[in-house]
Amino acid sequence: MGRIVLDQVSKKFGDVEVIPPLDLTIEDGEFAVFVGPSGCGKSTLLRMIAGLEDLTSGNIEIDSEVVTEVPPSKRGLAMVFQSYALYPHMTVRKNIGFPLRMEKMAPDEIDKRVEAAAQSLNLIDYLDRKPGQLSGGQRQRVAIGRAIVRDPSAFLFDEPLSNLDAALRVGMRLEISEMHERMQTTMIYVTHDQVEAMTMANKIVVLQAGVIEQVGSPLDLYHKPQNVFVAGFIGSPKMNIFSGSEAEKHGAHTIGIRPEHTDVSMTDGTWEGRVGVAEHLGSDTFIHVHDTGLTDMITVRITGDISVKHGDKIYLTPQADQIHKFDAKGQRIA
């Protein structure tokens, strides 16, 4: 069980309010992702849940029990750090078994559990090595192994994949998602990578400057961003967002249209522009269009390959039902 409730939780470092009071509920078994730009307070929020950082005000409940004053060691949560934070003086076996040893579990039971965890993480051959003799990906697995052996009520991950190379990152992303499907344990995952957020989460919490901008499922956020910030943050390539007379035509202060919701023609369309750079990915083509008179650059995404080159005249037509409208404060207009 791991239902986590934050009630008017806030954090100040000295006089600087990093997180103004916020409320948030993470249901048991949910995969929640905190996402936002660097310095927005994701780690701080996670560390407060872990108990590694004191709250300035508010309360945290885990399974209806207030844990605000409970030390991290007694909260029953497991954490995977960005730096892995393995114990360099212990072997992989000792590292993974450490939390169990601290629970004073019987040595044979510890051995059994460590072997099982190592098996599921492909670490069996490395059990007697020290962390210094492992690759980054293997260290990451050990850190995960140390977290899973003791059946925590929730897992906390702070950018666990950011030190891995791109290919490994995708692999580990899948493994963690698999792990969640299998165990159905609450997970809170911090990242600044919106692709990770979209692919892994049941619930995404978008943060900016310590404020929750929106909470929702990945597709909620994609289809109905509550404000300009979320609209620009979620989705890749970024949504095209601009204000001015074109927006006013739609009865809004600002409008946004995703690159994949814009049709392209070489002969006619709503907006006219010139091709800047075309990025050919094979499956898709991203075309960056200039001189539209709307904003500096509009990005469009075409499925498949299309042969355009720098300087070509091009016409764009937004799909009418996919235009996002925002008022002067940047809030979504229903």
Add this chain to the structure above:
Amino acid sequence: MAIVAQSSKFSTYGRPVLAWGVGLLFFFPIFWMVLTSFKTDADAVKPEHLIFFTPTFDNYLNMTDNYDYWRFATNSVISAVSATAFTLFVSVPAAYAMAFNPSRSTKDVLMWMLSTKMLPAAAVLYPMIFLAKSIGLYDTHILIITVLSLINLPIAIWMLFTYFKEIPKDIIEAGKMDGVNTWGEIKEILVPLAWGGIASTALLVFIFCWNEAYWTVRLTTIDAATLSKLIEGNRAPEGLFFGRLSAVSTAAVGPIVVLGWFCQKQLVQGLTFGAVK
């Protein structure tokens, strides 16, 4: 190119010469003391026997008759070992708290501790003597152990603090998440990781305790008197017995020199405050 050549010339010839020069300069008094310890008291003061003399072991053989060497040596061992143990017992948790749970005033506390080392010891000499006498601890092991611990605590805490600072905070936090309490953090994570640093600190504190003379000489008479007191006490009124004195001095510093020799690496590490990995 010229600069490279020059600097490499310095490191192949200049540096060793300089190092040996400084080394010999520091070593000379010890060499002289050892040399003198093999002369008779009479030879020791004769210029013609400066280098050439008939060596004798009498000074060493008679040492336990001339001076009560073993009692002083035992006292030195008791006070240095206990004071080192007590210093570590206090400084490890203190440095741990300062390194991993610093408060606003941690920096100030550290500076303040260091500033106590700048206080001239003589300024508190009489208060200390009167205090010790009035609470009946004058010339006791308890007093010497306490004083030795107190004067070494600042340096021990500083050294350990610098070592502990090098341990990533994440590792300690991982320990907390894995269910370790404060004592467990020290025992299971901190001590194994900082073992080298703790050993260097212990060694250095032990050497300082062993060599300490200012307080041990003034706060003891017989019962708790250490080897420092033995040497100091032999400025006999009927003249100096240089041969005997050198022998007893050699025997006093001998153990620590041998210890230092075997632990050179740790010592260098300790003296550079963890800057050298």
